[in-house]
Amino acid sequence: MKEKMVSMIRRIQEEICEMIQVLDESEYREDKWKRAEGGGGRSRVFSGGIVFEKAGVNISEVYGTLSEEAASNLAGGKIPSGKEREFFATGISLVLHPINPMAPTVHANYRYFERGDGATPGSWWFGGGADLTPSYLFTEDSSHFHRTYKDICDRHPVADYDEFKQNCDEYFFINHRNEHRGIGGIFFDGLDKIDKETCYTFVEECAEGFIDSYLPIIRRRKDMDFNSENKHWQRIRRGRYVEFNLVYDRGTKFGLTTNGRIESILMSLPETASWEYCHEPDVGSSEEEMLQALRFPKDWI
């Protein structure tokens, strides 16, 4: 499963980067990095193109021995020893921040984890999901995005769209603002139902579904008219994206405290963000409509 997953995420990274190259008329910068304790990754970041302000697609494959603390967190308080603390983790993570404020930011991430023998229940699991963060609300986009992932979930016995949609709403929540980061999608963790192969098939289809979920949206929005007020609002929303990622995101926190590659971890941050004191959108404006949707998650299907 390790090799299978690694090979799949490499292929998906290629496919998504090809999609971006064509859309964005630009080239990525690639950085291969090694982790002193074992493993490494391949980061590809686009900037300066015609569609994306910044877009990153990273893969990594790391292994080694968990610290007692990390191992006990994973084992629910027990401190596993010896072989039980050996781990392997691989995943793909991407964040695309478009230039056009009518086009939504998108994030997706799929990962596989093994601890110890990787054979007994609880020693392996999958995690991941995809979520959309618009600055302006287009119901058509939200519905299409959710529909794509619901259809995939519905085809797999290990997946439950309603549960994964709710996980996503709960996870991407900026508690101090009482706002969700975006309009959601799906999110799952610790997925170890039935067997590895069955879970893998679902995760693979989700990863393969990314282009279907996002390409029609970015095509519709990338050339829409916008003005400086729209850009201003986008920068305010990007400030909130930064707040979520730096204050709450578990992946970012894990990376910052485990000597991960900083530039790959913080690739998720937008190129520009703004904080304006007491910014409040006008009543009845499309900015206010967006905010309402971030305050009260909806069923988009």
Next chain:
Amino acid sequence: MKEKMVSMIRRIQEEICEMIQVLDESEYREDKWKRAEGGGGRSRVFSGGIVFEKAGVNISEVYGTLSEEAASNLAGGKIPSGKEREFFATGISLVLHPINPMAPTVHANYRYFERGDGATPGSWWFGGGADLTPSYLFTEDSSHFHRTYKDICDRHPVADYDEFKQNCDEYFFINHRNEHRGIGGIFFDGLDKIDKETCYTFVEECAEGFIDSYLPIIRRRKDMDFNSENKHWQRIRRGRYVEFNLVYDRGTKFGLTTNGRIESILMSLPETASWEYCHEPDVGSSEEEMLQALRFPKDWI
């Protein structure tokens, strides 16, 4: 002491806001706010003036019962119960972000805290300090800033400039970047030497010294020539300011987890910030000189 401290910080807020009004040729927006659990504050924020992109001077006076999380953070992991979780806290906090990239951001903060009876040792303390965050290094500015606070420390038996300067370097450190936030200043916490009155006198003189420490610097820098490259570098540096405040700053974390007024807590964030993948200043540039000073703290006196 509660009333004395409250009265002092009100006066200092007035004085500093008057200084900004004159320099910035602008007016502040004032918000008085109440905290449901007890107390409140008065925030004054400037934006749209000629010198500062954003400048906030906040005072607050809050009391109530600490959450288990907040109490255990203060007590170093132990969870105090009952009366030991009652608290009173008052303070002034200011952050000024100038428009001109040659002019440094400045932060200062003075606070008084009581937990439990407020009489026995360990149940009251003062904290605070002031620190400077330039985007471009001017030795003259760094020396003047440090000199002002060293002179104040040298006049007070409860203060030790060398110790407080080192605290400041250690506290304002962005661990994941291996960079300090700025060129330092002084920082002290848990100050409870001799008696309340003696500590208060020192804190009052620090707060009164703020204008002396910063006004000559902003006067020298506010009208200097700069270009778009300098502004770009300033936005990158402001991204690091955001990283520090959201990932490490204890005051921000305390505010975000104790239902503080979000807009007052996050007033410290700059109006604009930028994250560019793998940004590295050119060798021998003044941007690189700045970065070196942030990597290796110096004795500025």
